[in-house]
Amino acid sequence: MVQAKTWILTKHFDGFPKDSDFELKVEELPAPKDGEVLLEAVFLSVDPYMRPFSRVRMNEGDVMIGSQVAKVIQSNNPAFPVGSHVVGRCGWRSHTVCDGMGLVPIMPEWPKDVSLSLALGAIGMPGLTALYGIEEVLGLQKGETLLVNAAAGAVGSVVGQIAKIKGCKVVGSAGTDAKVAFLKELGFDEAFNYKTVGSMEEALKKASPGGYDCFFENVGGLSSSVALQQMKNFGRIAVCGAISTYNDSTPQTGPFPHLTMIFKQLKMEGFMQSRWEHKNPESLKRLMGWLKEGKLQCREHITKGFEKMPAAFMGILRGENVGKAIVVV
Numbered sequence: 001m002v003q004a005k006t007w008i009l010t011k012h013f014d015g016f017p018k019d020s021d022f023e024l025k026v027e028e029l030p031a032p033k034d035g036e037v038l039l040e041a042v043f044l045s046v047d048p049y050m051r052p053f054s055r056v057r058m059n060e061g062d063v064m065i066g067s068q069v070a071k072v073i074q075s076n077n078p079a080f081p082v083g084s085h086v087v088g089r090c091g092w093r094s095h096t097v098c099d100g101m102g103l104v105p106i107m108p109e110w111p112k113d114v115s116l117s118l119a120l121g122a123i124g125m126p127g128l129t130a131l132y133g134i135e136e137v138l139g140l141q142k143g144e145t146l147l148v149n150a151a152a153g154a155v156g157s158v159v160g161q162i163a164k165i166k167g168c169k170v171v172g173s174a175g176t177d178a179k180v181a182f183l184k185e186l187g188f189d190e191a192f193n194y195k196t197v198g199s200m201e202e203a204l205k206k207a208s209p210g211g212y213d214c215f216f217e218n219v220g221g222l223s224s225s226v227a228l229q230q231m232k233n234f235g236r237i238a239v240c241g242a243i244s245t246y247n248d249s250t251p252q253t254g255p256f257p258h259l260t261m262i263f264k265q266l267k268m269e270g271f272m273q274s275r276w277e278h279k280n281p282e283s284l285k286r287l288m289g290w291l292k293e294g295k296l297q298c299r300e301h302i303t304k305g306f307e308k309m310p311a312a313f314m315g316i317l318r319g320e321n322v323g324k325a326i327v328v329v
Ligand SMILES: NC(=O)c1ccc[n+]([C@@H]2O[C@H](COP(=O)([O-])OP(=O)(O)OC[C@H]3O[C@@H](n4cnc5c(N)ncnc54)[C@H](OP(=O)(O)O)[C@@H]3O)[C@@H](O)[C@H]2O)c1
Pocket: 047, 048, 049, 125, 126, 129, 150, 151, 152, 153, 154, 155, 156, 173, 174, 175, 176, 179, 218, 219, 239, 240, 241, 242, 243, 244, 245, 271, 272, 273, 274, 316, 317, 318, 319, 320, 321, 322, 323, 324, 325
Protein backbone atom coordinates (compact mmCIF):
# COMPACT_ATOMS: atom_id res chain seq x y z
CA MET A 1 0.00 0.00 0.00
CA VAL A 2 1.43 3.39 -1.03
CA GLN A 3 0.61 6.58 0.82
CA ALA A 4 0.18 9.63 -1.42
CA LYS A 5 0.64 13.15 -0.14
CA THR A 6 -1.81 15.58 -1.74
CA TRP A 7 -2.47 19.32 -1.52
CA ILE A 8 -6.18 20.12 -1.31
CA LEU A 9 -7.85 23.43 -2.15
CA THR A 10 -9.86 23.79 1.04
CA LYS A 11 -11.38 27.15 0.15
CA HIS A 12 -11.67 29.04 -3.15
CA PHE A 13 -9.13 31.86 -3.25
CA ASP A 14 -10.48 35.26 -2.39
CA GLY A 15 -7.92 37.82 -3.48
CA PHE A 16 -4.31 36.74 -3.01
CA PRO A 17 -4.09 33.02 -2.01
CA LYS A 18 -3.41 32.26 1.67
CA ASP A 19 -1.79 29.31 3.46
CA SER A 20 -5.17 28.49 4.99
CA ASP A 21 -6.66 27.91 1.49
CA PHE A 22 -4.55 24.73 1.22
CA GLU A 23 -4.35 21.54 3.26
CA LEU A 24 -1.82 18.71 3.04
CA LYS A 25 -3.58 15.34 3.18
CA VAL A 26 -2.34 11.77 3.04
CA GLU A 27 -4.33 9.09 1.25
CA GLU A 28 -3.81 5.36 0.78
CA LEU A 29 -3.60 4.37 -2.87
CA PRO A 30 -4.91 1.05 -4.17
CA ALA A 31 -2.52 -1.20 -6.10
CA PRO A 32 -2.68 -0.46 -9.85
CA LYS A 33 -5.15 -2.69 -11.70
CA ASP A 34 -4.81 -4.07 -15.23
CA GLY A 35 -3.87 -1.22 -17.61
CA GLU A 36 -2.94 1.07 -14.71
CA VAL A 37 0.34 2.52 -13.47
CA LEU A 38 1.66 3.89 -10.18
CA LEU A 39 3.53 7.17 -10.59
CA GLU A 40 5.92 8.92 -8.24
CA ALA A 41 6.29 12.70 -8.69
CA VAL A 42 9.84 13.91 -9.34
CA PHE A 43 9.27 17.54 -10.41
CA LEU A 44 6.04 19.51 -10.02
CA SER A 45 5.06 22.68 -11.82
CA VAL A 46 3.48 25.75 -10.27
CA ASP A 47 1.92 28.04 -12.87
CA PRO A 48 -0.12 31.26 -12.89
CA TYR A 49 -3.07 29.56 -14.66
CA MET A 50 -3.80 27.62 -11.46
CA ARG A 51 -5.17 30.81 -9.91
CA PRO A 52 -7.93 31.57 -12.51
CA PHE A 53 -8.53 27.90 -13.38
CA SER A 54 -9.10 26.98 -9.71
CA ARG A 55 -12.25 29.09 -9.80
CA VAL A 56 -13.70 27.57 -12.99
CA ARG A 57 -12.35 24.01 -12.99
CA MET A 58 -12.19 23.07 -9.28
CA ASN A 59 -14.46 22.56 -6.29
CA GLU A 60 -13.40 23.14 -2.71
CA GLY A 61 -11.95 19.85 -1.42
CA ASP A 62 -10.35 18.93 -4.78
CA VAL A 63 -6.65 18.19 -5.17
CA MET A 64 -4.93 21.27 -6.68
CA ILE A 65 -4.59 21.05 -10.46
CA GLY A 66 -1.18 20.89 -12.10
CA SER A 67 1.37 18.98 -14.13
CA GLN A 68 4.37 16.98 -12.99
CA VAL A 69 7.21 14.89 -14.29
CA ALA A 70 6.73 11.49 -12.68
CA LYS A 71 8.55 8.16 -12.66
CA VAL A 72 6.60 4.99 -13.35
CA ILE A 73 7.26 2.81 -10.28
CA GLN A 74 4.69 0.05 -10.93
CA SER A 75 3.10 -0.75 -14.25
CA ASN A 76 0.35 -2.94 -15.62
CA ASN A 77 0.38 -0.96 -18.86
CA PRO A 78 2.99 -1.84 -21.49
CA ALA A 79 2.93 1.72 -22.89
CA PHE A 80 4.54 2.97 -19.64
CA PRO A 81 7.32 0.64 -18.47
CA VAL A 82 8.69 0.77 -14.91
CA GLY A 83 11.53 3.30 -14.67
CA SER A 84 10.28 5.47 -17.55
CA HIS A 85 9.23 9.08 -17.02
CA VAL A 86 6.07 10.85 -18.11
CA VAL A 87 4.48 14.29 -17.97
CA GLY A 88 1.05 14.02 -16.41
CA ARG A 89 -1.67 16.34 -15.25
CA CYS A 90 -1.87 14.52 -11.93
CA GLY A 91 -2.34 17.58 -9.73
CA TRP A 92 -0.41 18.34 -6.57
CA ARG A 93 0.15 14.69 -5.61
CA SER A 94 3.30 12.81 -4.62
CA HIS A 95 1.93 9.50 -5.98
CA THR A 96 -0.82 8.73 -8.46
CA VAL A 97 -2.54 5.61 -9.73
CA CYS A 98 -4.00 6.13 -13.19
CA ASP A 99 -4.81 4.31 -16.41
CA GLY A 100 -2.30 6.20 -18.59
CA MET A 101 -4.89 8.41 -20.31
CA GLY A 102 -3.34 11.82 -20.94
CA LEU A 103 0.15 10.80 -19.83
CA VAL A 104 2.86 11.98 -22.23
CA PRO A 105 6.08 9.94 -22.24
CA ILE A 106 9.28 11.98 -22.19
CA MET A 107 10.56 12.09 -25.80
CA PRO A 108 12.93 9.17 -26.47
CA GLU A 109 15.71 11.47 -27.72
CA TRP A 110 15.79 13.50 -24.46
CA PRO A 111 19.53 14.04 -23.76
CA LYS A 112 20.91 12.44 -20.60
CA ASP A 113 22.55 15.71 -19.50
CA VAL A 114 19.34 17.76 -19.69
CA SER A 115 17.17 17.84 -16.56
CA LEU A 116 13.74 16.29 -17.02
CA SER A 117 12.32 19.29 -15.16
CA LEU A 118 12.60 21.22 -18.44
CA ALA A 119 9.65 19.12 -19.66
CA LEU A 120 7.57 21.43 -17.43
CA GLY A 121 9.29 24.56 -18.74
CA ALA A 122 11.08 25.54 -21.92
CA ILE A 123 10.70 22.04 -23.40
CA GLY A 124 7.12 21.77 -22.16
CA MET A 125 3.92 23.76 -21.87
CA PRO A 126 5.46 27.23 -21.29
CA GLY A 127 7.92 26.77 -24.20
CA LEU A 128 5.08 25.65 -26.45
CA THR A 129 3.04 28.67 -25.36
CA ALA A 130 5.89 30.96 -26.40
CA LEU A 131 6.33 29.19 -29.73
CA TYR A 132 2.64 29.10 -30.67
CA GLY A 133 2.08 32.69 -29.55
CA ILE A 134 4.91 33.84 -31.80
CA GLU A 135 4.29 31.65 -34.83
CA GLU A 136 0.57 30.91 -34.87
CA VAL A 137 -0.85 34.08 -33.34
CA LEU A 138 1.61 36.89 -34.06
CA GLY A 139 3.21 35.52 -37.21
CA LEU A 140 6.38 37.34 -36.14
CA GLN A 141 8.61 38.26 -39.10
CA LYS A 142 12.35 38.83 -39.32
CA GLY A 143 13.30 42.45 -38.60
CA GLU A 144 10.19 43.24 -36.56
CA THR A 145 10.21 44.62 -33.02
CA LEU A 146 8.52 42.60 -30.29
CA LEU A 147 7.56 43.60 -26.77
CA VAL A 148 7.02 40.99 -24.04
CA ASN A 149 6.12 41.54 -20.40
CA ALA A 150 6.69 39.17 -17.44
CA ALA A 151 9.70 38.66 -19.68
CA ALA A 152 11.95 36.89 -17.17
CA GLY A 153 9.36 34.20 -16.44
CA ALA A 154 8.78 30.74 -17.88
CA VAL A 155 6.95 31.89 -21.02
CA GLY A 156 8.45 35.37 -21.44
CA SER A 157 12.08 34.25 -21.33
CA VAL A 158 11.43 31.76 -24.14
CA VAL A 159 9.41 34.30 -26.14
CA GLY A 160 12.35 36.71 -26.19
CA GLN A 161 14.85 34.05 -27.18
CA ILE A 162 12.70 32.66 -30.01
CA ALA A 163 12.17 36.19 -31.29
CA LYS A 164 15.97 36.67 -31.33
CA ILE A 165 16.36 33.37 -33.21
CA LYS A 166 13.92 34.78 -35.77
CA GLY A 167 16.03 37.90 -36.25
CA CYS A 168 13.86 40.39 -34.39
CA LYS A 169 14.48 43.23 -31.99
CA VAL A 170 13.23 42.26 -28.54
CA VAL A 171 12.19 44.50 -25.66
CA GLY A 172 11.25 42.97 -22.31
CA SER A 173 9.89 44.28 -19.04
CA ALA A 174 10.24 42.59 -15.66
CA GLY A 175 9.84 43.40 -11.99
CA THR A 176 13.38 43.42 -10.55
CA ASP A 177 16.83 44.64 -11.61
CA ALA A 178 18.13 41.06 -11.31
CA LYS A 179 15.50 39.98 -13.84
CA VAL A 180 16.50 42.81 -16.16
CA ALA A 181 20.14 41.67 -15.95
CA PHE A 182 18.99 38.12 -16.77
CA LEU A 183 17.12 39.38 -19.86
CA LYS A 184 20.30 41.07 -21.09
CA GLU A 185 22.17 37.77 -20.58
CA LEU A 186 19.52 36.09 -22.74
CA GLY A 187 20.19 38.55 -25.56
CA PHE A 188 17.21 40.88 -25.20
CA ASP A 189 18.06 44.14 -26.99
CA GLU A 190 16.37 46.29 -24.36
CA ALA A 191 14.96 45.49 -20.94
CA PHE A 192 13.61 47.60 -18.08
CA ASN A 193 12.23 47.23 -14.58
CA TYR A 194 8.61 48.31 -14.85
CA LYS A 195 8.43 48.88 -11.09
CA THR A 196 11.18 51.49 -11.02
CA VAL A 197 11.08 53.24 -14.41
CA GLY A 198 8.63 55.88 -13.26
CA SER A 199 6.96 56.27 -16.65
CA MET A 200 6.16 53.07 -18.56
CA GLU A 201 5.33 55.22 -21.57
CA GLU A 202 8.77 56.84 -21.58
CA ALA A 203 10.51 53.49 -21.01
CA LEU A 204 8.69 51.91 -23.95
CA LYS A 205 9.41 54.91 -26.19
CA LYS A 206 13.08 54.92 -25.22
CA ALA A 207 13.45 51.17 -25.82
CA SER A 208 11.91 51.41 -29.29
CA PRO A 209 11.31 54.97 -30.53
CA GLY A 210 9.67 53.62 -33.69
CA GLY A 211 7.09 51.59 -31.75
CA TYR A 212 6.28 47.87 -31.70
CA ASP A 213 5.07 45.51 -34.42
CA CYS A 214 4.15 42.75 -31.98
CA PHE A 215 3.24 42.56 -28.32
CA PHE A 216 3.27 39.26 -26.41
CA GLU A 217 0.97 40.08 -23.54
CA ASN A 218 1.36 38.17 -20.26
CA VAL A 219 0.28 40.74 -17.68
CA GLY A 220 -2.90 42.69 -18.60
CA GLY A 221 -4.29 45.60 -16.63
CA LEU A 222 -3.19 49.19 -16.76
CA SER A 223 0.34 48.63 -18.08
CA SER A 224 -1.08 46.95 -21.18
CA SER A 225 -3.11 49.99 -22.06
CA VAL A 226 0.11 51.98 -21.99
CA ALA A 227 1.81 49.40 -24.22
CA LEU A 228 -1.04 49.43 -26.76
CA GLN A 229 -0.44 53.12 -27.32
CA GLN A 230 3.15 52.35 -28.35
CA MET A 231 2.16 49.86 -31.03
CA LYS A 232 2.85 50.67 -34.68
CA ASN A 233 -0.10 50.92 -37.04
CA PHE A 234 -1.40 47.42 -37.87
CA GLY A 235 0.44 46.02 -34.82
CA ARG A 236 -0.44 42.52 -33.59
CA ILE A 237 -1.05 41.56 -29.98
CA ALA A 238 -1.09 37.97 -28.68
CA VAL A 239 -3.00 37.88 -25.41
CA CYS A 240 -1.42 35.01 -23.56
CA GLY A 241 -2.06 35.96 -19.95
CA ALA A 242 -3.28 38.67 -17.60
CA ILE A 243 -1.50 37.83 -14.36
CA SER A 244 -1.92 41.30 -12.90
CA THR A 245 -5.67 40.68 -12.75
CA TYR A 246 -5.77 37.09 -11.43
CA ASN A 247 -6.08 38.04 -7.75
CA ASP A 248 -8.62 40.80 -8.24
CA SER A 249 -11.78 40.30 -6.18
CA THR A 250 -13.56 42.95 -8.24
CA PRO A 251 -12.69 43.34 -11.93
CA GLN A 252 -10.48 46.28 -12.92
CA THR A 253 -12.14 48.85 -15.13
CA GLY A 254 -10.69 51.03 -17.95
CA PRO A 255 -8.93 52.69 -19.56
CA PHE A 256 -10.58 51.02 -22.53
CA PRO A 257 -8.43 50.24 -25.57
CA HIS A 258 -10.98 50.64 -28.35
CA LEU A 259 -10.00 54.01 -29.77
CA THR A 260 -6.30 53.12 -29.74
CA MET A 261 -7.15 49.87 -31.50
CA ILE A 262 -9.23 51.65 -34.11
CA PHE A 263 -6.82 54.48 -34.86
CA LYS A 264 -3.81 52.14 -35.01
CA GLN A 265 -5.85 49.35 -36.67
CA LEU A 266 -4.47 46.80 -34.22
CA LYS A 267 -5.19 43.08 -34.23
CA MET A 268 -5.53 41.39 -30.85
CA GLU A 269 -6.05 37.66 -30.33
CA GLY A 270 -6.34 35.65 -27.14
CA PHE A 271 -5.08 32.09 -27.23
CA MET A 272 -4.51 28.92 -25.24
CA GLN A 273 -1.53 26.82 -26.18
CA SER A 274 -3.68 23.67 -26.19
CA ARG A 275 -5.17 24.79 -29.56
CA TRP A 276 -2.09 23.41 -31.30
CA GLU A 277 -1.66 20.25 -29.18
CA HIS A 278 -1.48 18.18 -32.37
CA LYS A 279 1.81 19.94 -33.18
CA ASN A 280 3.40 19.32 -29.77
CA PRO A 281 5.71 16.38 -30.59
CA GLU A 282 7.27 18.27 -33.52
CA SER A 283 7.37 21.57 -31.60
CA LEU A 284 9.07 20.01 -28.57
CA LYS A 285 11.76 18.61 -30.89
CA ARG A 286 12.34 22.12 -32.31
CA LEU A 287 12.63 23.61 -28.81
CA MET A 288 15.04 20.83 -27.82
CA GLY A 289 17.03 21.48 -31.00
CA TRP A 290 17.47 25.16 -30.06
CA LEU A 291 18.50 24.13 -26.54
CA LYS A 292 21.16 21.75 -27.89
CA GLU A 293 22.46 24.43 -30.29
CA GLY A 294 22.88 26.81 -27.32
CA LYS A 295 20.23 29.20 -28.70
CA LEU A 296 17.79 28.60 -25.86
CA GLN A 297 18.88 29.11 -22.27
CA CYS A 298 16.65 27.76 -19.53
CA ARG A 299 16.74 29.23 -16.04
CA GLU A 300 14.75 27.50 -13.31
CA HIS A 301 13.60 28.75 -9.94
CA ILE A 302 13.76 25.64 -7.79
CA THR A 303 11.88 25.08 -4.54
CA LYS A 304 12.75 21.92 -2.63
CA GLY A 305 10.07 19.85 -0.92
CA PHE A 306 6.52 18.81 -1.77
CA GLU A 307 5.37 20.53 1.43
CA LYS A 308 6.41 23.86 -0.11
CA MET A 309 3.96 23.66 -3.05
CA PRO A 310 1.66 26.47 -1.81
CA ALA A 311 4.64 28.71 -1.00
CA ALA A 312 6.13 28.13 -4.47
CA PHE A 313 2.76 28.87 -6.09
CA MET A 314 2.22 32.06 -4.11
CA GLY A 315 5.84 32.99 -4.90
CA ILE A 316 5.15 33.24 -8.65
CA LEU A 317 2.16 35.49 -7.99
CA ARG A 318 4.55 37.73 -6.02
CA GLY A 319 7.17 37.69 -8.80
CA GLU A 320 9.79 35.75 -6.79
CA ASN A 321 10.78 33.48 -9.69
CA VAL A 322 13.42 34.08 -12.34
CA GLY A 323 12.69 31.56 -15.08
CA LYS A 324 10.41 28.56 -14.63
CA ALA A 325 9.18 27.84 -11.12
CA ILE A 326 9.66 24.16 -10.28
CA VAL A 327 9.17 22.14 -7.11
CA VAL A 328 11.55 19.23 -6.62
CA VAL A 329 10.10 16.51 -4.42
N1 LIG B 1 -2.53 31.22 -22.88
C1 LIG B 1 -1.83 30.15 -22.53
O1 LIG B 1 -1.95 29.05 -23.12
C2 LIG B 1 -0.83 30.29 -21.41
C3 LIG B 1 0.07 29.26 -21.08
C4 LIG B 1 1.02 29.48 -20.09
C5 LIG B 1 1.04 30.70 -19.41
N2 LIG B 1 0.14 31.65 -19.73
C6 LIG B 1 0.17 32.98 -19.08
O2 LIG B 1 1.42 33.56 -19.37
C7 LIG B 1 1.80 34.41 -18.31
C8 LIG B 1 3.20 34.04 -17.84
O3 LIG B 1 3.15 32.72 -17.30
P1 LIG B 1 4.47 32.02 -16.79
O4 LIG B 1 4.15 30.61 -16.52
O5 LIG B 1 5.56 32.36 -17.70
O6 LIG B 1 4.71 32.75 -15.39
P2 LIG B 1 6.04 33.44 -14.94
O7 LIG B 1 6.24 34.62 -15.82
O8 LIG B 1 7.13 32.43 -14.82
O9 LIG B 1 5.72 33.93 -13.47
C9 LIG B 1 4.82 34.92 -13.27
C10 LIG B 1 5.49 36.32 -13.33
O10 LIG B 1 4.49 37.27 -13.57
C11 LIG B 1 4.87 38.49 -13.00
N3 LIG B 1 3.78 39.02 -12.18
C12 LIG B 1 3.20 38.46 -11.12
N4 LIG B 1 2.24 39.25 -10.64
C13 LIG B 1 2.24 40.35 -11.41
C14 LIG B 1 1.47 41.55 -11.41
N5 LIG B 1 0.51 41.77 -10.52
N6 LIG B 1 1.74 42.44 -12.37
C15 LIG B 1 2.70 42.23 -13.27
N7 LIG B 1 3.46 41.11 -13.32
C16 LIG B 1 3.21 40.20 -12.39
C17 LIG B 1 6.08 38.24 -12.10
O11 LIG B 1 7.22 38.74 -12.77
P3 LIG B 1 7.67 40.26 -12.61
O12 LIG B 1 8.68 40.29 -11.48
O13 LIG B 1 8.26 40.57 -13.92
O14 LIG B 1 6.46 41.07 -12.27
C18 LIG B 1 6.13 36.73 -12.01
O15 LIG B 1 7.45 36.26 -11.84
C19 LIG B 1 0.74 34.29 -17.24
O16 LIG B 1 -0.18 35.33 -17.40
C20 LIG B 1 0.08 32.98 -17.56
O17 LIG B 1 -1.24 32.89 -17.10
C21 LIG B 1 -0.79 31.48 -20.71
